[in-house]
Amino acid sequence: xxxxxxxxxxxxxxxxxxxxxxxxxxxxxxxxxxxxxxxxxxxxxxxxxxxxxxxxxxxxxxxxxxxxxxxxxxxxxxxxxxxxxxxxxxxxxxxxxxxxxxxxxxxxxxxxxxxxxxxxxxxxxxxxxxxxxxxxxxxxxxxxxxxxxxxxxxxxxxxxxxxxxxxxxxxxxxxxxxxxxxxxxxxxxxxxxxxxxxxxxxxxxxxxxxxxxxxxxxxxxxxxxxxxxxxxxxxxxxxxxxxxxxxxxxxxxxxxxxxxxxxxxxxxxxxxxxxxxxxxxxxxxxxxxxxxxxxxxxxxxxxxxxxxxxxxxxxxxxxxxxxxxxxxxxxxxxxxxxxxxxxxxxxxxxxxxxxxx
Amino acid sequence: xxxxxxxxxxxxxxxxxxxxxxxxxxxxxxxxxxxxxxxxxxxxxxxxxxxxxxxxxxxxxxxxxxxxxxxxxxxxxxxxxxxxxxxxxxxxxxxxxxxxxxxxxxxxxxxxxxxxxxxxxxxxxxxxxxxxxxxxxxxxxxxxxxxxxxxxxxxxxxxxxxxxxxxxxxxxxxxxxxxxxxxxxxxxxxxxxxxxxxxxxxxxxxxxxxxxxxxxxxxxxxxxxxxxxxxxxxxxxxxxxxxxxxxxxxxxxxxxxxxxxxxxxxxxxxxxxxxxxxxxxxxxxxxxxxxxxxxxxxxxxxxxxxxxxxxxxxxxxxxxxxxxxxxxxxxxxxxxxxxxxxxxxxxxxxxxxxxxx
DNA sequence: ATTATTAGCGAAAACGTTTTCGTGTTGAAA
DNA sequence: TTTCAACACGAAAACGTTTTCGCTAATAAT
Numbered sequence: 001x002x003x004x005x006x007x008x009x010x011x012x013x014x015x016x017x018x019x020x021x022x023x024x025x026x027x028x029x030x031x032x033x034x035x036x037x038x039x040x041x042x043x044x045x046x047x048x049x050x051x052x053x054x055x056x057x058x059x060x061x062x063x064x065x066x067x068x069x070x071x072x073x074x075x076x077x078x079x080x081x082x083x084x085x086x087x088x089x090x091x092x093x094x095x096x097x098x099x100x101x102x103x104x105x106x107x108x109x110x111x112x113x114x115x116x117x118x119x120x121x122x123x124x125x126x127x128x129x130x131x132x133x134x135x136x137x138x139x140x141x142x143x144x145x146x147x148x149x150x151x152x153x154x155x156x157x158x159x160x161x162x163x164x165x166x167x168x169x170x171x172x173x174x175x176x177x178x179x180x181x182x183x184x185x186x187x188x189x190x191x192x193x194x195x196x197x198x199x200x201x202x203x204x205x206x207x208x209x210x211x212x213x214x215x216x217x218x219x220x221x222x223x224x225x226x227x228x229x230x231x232x233x234x235x236x237x238x239x240x241x242x243x244x245x246x247x248x249x250x251x252x253x254x255x256x257x258x259x260x261x262x263x264x265x266x267x268x269x270x271x272x273x274x275x276x277x278x279x280x281x282x283x284x285x286x287x288x289x290x291x292x293x294x295x296x297x298x299x300x301x302x303x304x305x306x307x308x309x310x311x312x313x314x315x316x317x318x319x320x321x322x323x324x325x326x327x328x329x330x331x332x333x334x335x336x337x338x339x340x341x342x343x344x345x346x347x348x349x350x351x352x353x354x355x356x357x
Numbered sequence: 358x359x360x361x362x363x364x365x366x367x368x369x370x371x372x373x374x375x376x377x378x379x380x381x382x383x384x385x386x387x388x389x390x391x392x393x394x395x396x397x398x399x400x401x402x403x404x405x406x407x408x409x410x411x412x413x414x415x416x417x418x419x420x421x422x423x424x425x426x427x428x429x430x431x432x433x434x435x436x437x438x439x440x441x442x443x444x445x446x447x448x449x450x451x452x453x454x455x456x457x458x459x460x461x462x463x464x465x466x467x468x469x470x471x472x473x474x475x476x477x478x479x480x481x482x483x484x485x486x487x488x489x490x491x492x493x494x495x496x497x498x499x500x501x502x503x504x505x506x507x508x509x510x511x512x513x514x515x516x517x518x519x520x521x522x523x524x525x526x527x528x529x530x531x532x533x534x535x536x537x538x539x540x541x542x543x544x545x546x547x548x549x550x551x552x553x554x555x556x557x558x559x560x561x562x563x564x565x566x567x568x569x570x571x572x573x574x575x576x577x578x579x580x581x582x583x584x585x586x587x588x589x590x591x592x593x594x595x596x597x598x599x600x601x602x603x604x605x606x607x608x609x610x611x612x613x614x615x616x617x618x619x620x621x622x623x624x625x626x627x628x629x630x631x632x633x634x635x636x637x638x639x640x641x642x643x644x645x646x647x648x649x650x651x652x653x654x655x656x657x658x659x660x661x662x663x664x665x666x667x668x669x670x671x672x673x674x675x676x677x678x679x680x681x682x683x684x685x686x687x688x689x690x691x692x693x694x695x696x697x698x699x700x701x702x703x704x705x706x707x708x709x710x711x712x713x714x
Numbered sequence: 715a716t717t718a719t720t721a722g723c724g725a726a727a728a729c730g731t732t733t734t735c736g737t738g739t740t741g742a743a744a
Numbered sequence: 745t746t747t748c749a750a751c752a753c754g755a756a757a758a759c760g761t762t763t764t765c766g767c768t769a770a771t772a773a774t
Contacts, residue, residue: 411730
């Protein structure tokens with residue numbers, strides 16, 4: 001019972017040809033009922049399963065998608081993976097994950113490693129370093145190689161491919177609007193540097209919402225944090241920044257933070273300073289993770305539906321992969337098919353908890 | 358520039374044989390310097406990379422390991438993955454993940470899918486349903502097929518394979534000891550049903566620590582929660598259970614919870630009941646995740662070093678895979694090599710924060 | 715009785731590699 | 745001049761499939 005049995009072995013044992021075995025198992029009508037029975041029984045007995053690698057080589061497709069994300073110990077990203085895995089499995093695909101660790105080089109290495117036949121397509125979110133460098137040649141290169149890419153969340157206009165994004169702008173507008181509606185006039189935003197597109201967009205949404213309500217945005221109320229400082233592991237730094245910010249701007253009555261960490265830290269700092277939440281200051285965060293649910297008070301957030309993002313991205317990719325199949329001959333003959341790429345925008349939703357009125 | 362170039366194409370273009378190209382690229386001395394130069398230059402120009410699938414078929418090994426875990430949106434499991442990925446990549450392996458969703462059937466399906474040639478070995482943590490059923494035939498079957506398995510965290514004695522586990526018992530002892538040392542006499546434990554081995558072991562550690570200190574364990578102070586209730590998404594249920602527990606046992610001055618969720622919920626409930634932490638009640642949790650760091654007060658925990666677990670598991674697996682290679686001929690000739698499996702115990706560490714004195 | 719079909723099966727190519735084993739050519743040794 | 749090694753390369757097998765094409769024998773049609 002060691003090792004998997006192959007067609008060749010079955011053929012030898014039963015004294016037929018390999019082709020006969022293959023056909024019998026796929027129930028081809030070229031083979032007599034009698035022979036089929038015999039072969040099937042034997043295969044069953046020895047638990048024959050076709051070798052995936054051989055199939056992949058033959059079909060020149062692996063039925064697996066490569067996921068490439070900055071990190072995996074992260075609620076949003078792991079949620080997206082779970083969504084991808086769900087539909088991938090349902091549609092007969094496997095999932096292989098690579099981690100860039102926010103590094104440009106690791107991103108490239110991982111892509112090249114997987115692009116050499118291991119996967120049929122990529123679903124990825126761009127690393128911060130790549131975003132900073134604005135060097136996207138590895139993406140376009142693999143697309144030119146014929147490997148489709150679907151980007152999610154951290155996407156970039158320079159690369160022509162399918163994309164699934166959160167409606168960052170609208171989500172932020174909604175969040176800030178809620179603050180306005182519940183009486184806030186001095187609304188601050190705690191955000192990231194502009195090169196992270198989601199930070200930029202959420203800031204824009206913040207400004208738009210204010211302007212929609214005839215409130216002039218006050219630059220002093222915009223706190224841009226440099227997250228290259230690894231604030232995650234230096235909470236004191238983060239708290240200090242926010243405390244200084246609060247000290248400098250005494251009138252703040254509402255805070256919109258572009259991620260969970262900033263939001264709950266803001267709450268903590270405010271509470272330490274003697275403010276009550278939501279009575280004195282209301283807080284809304286972007287990204288609905290574990291922290292929001294368990295903070296005190298529980299945090300009102302803009303949920304980005306990570307699972308749905310993953311599902312949609314997977315569907316987009318697999319659709320494209322299967323389309324490629326169908327139109328392969330046409331593709332060879334006709335002029336390059338006008339590939340128009342899809343950009344899916346996943347709506348956000350405000351989850352109301354106790355940090356707002 | 359569409360599609361990857363193959364040896365065959367290079368051979369044709371340069372009017373040499375496929376073998377010559379292959380040898381030239383691997384710098385064989387069978388080939389003249391001149392020809393090598395030419396071929397290498399051409400290959401470089403067209404960015405030739407050997408096709409992984411073809412290599413896998415040839416070598417009958419894929420250089421990828423399959424990870425099979427119950428869920429991925431989970432701090433501990435994703436941390437383990439990050440550890441696996443780290444050493445896997447360093448040692449030239451890729452990582453393909455499957456999610457069992459705590460389901461027996463999905464676990465089997467996933468295993469079979471991957472076992473047909475897609476991976477060289479498994480690293481896995483057993484699903485709850487499987488643990489309940491106590492049906493482990495799929496594990497032994499794949500091991501008998503010649504595919505090595507390394508189990509971590511949720512392991513089981515019935516399956517002979519390498520294992521990496523947390524020192525649950527000792528970790529719990531340490532935690533409870535700390536509570537005792539800081540003055541607690543009425544120490545409660547909030548744990549899971551016994552079929553989850555980690556729950557059972559941690560409970561044992563709790564009892565042992567008490568006995569070590571000549572404190573008679575009080576059955577009333579042991580709260581076993583049935584987590585099939587999906588308490589994660591029904592926090593009220595969880596809170597109610599804990600509140601009832603506190604009400605029934607007024608004297609509690611220390612709580613040891615076997616996971617983060619139970620711990621912070623216990624804190625929350627206690628605080629709502631007017632207790633102060635750590636003055637009135639001290640709390641320690643098992644598993645160091647995001648919640649612990651950000652709870653109020655921050656939670657003292659027993660850290661299980663998930664990343665290290667992943668790293669060790671990956672090393673164990675890859676070591677075994679490479680050993681297989683070396684001793685293959687010997688294996689064929691000699692009697693079955695005495696496989697003695699390794700069980701690594703990763704020590705825990707108490708991370709002191711503000712929920713204890 | 716001859717031809718045309720059809721049923722049932724096998725040979726071989728193909729996917730992209732690596733590697734073993736020739737084989738022909740060259741230059742040097744005898 | 746003959747012999748032999750070294751050199752430089754190619755043919756072919758193998759990994760495990762699927763699939764196209766042929767082939768043989770039996771049956772049906774003429």
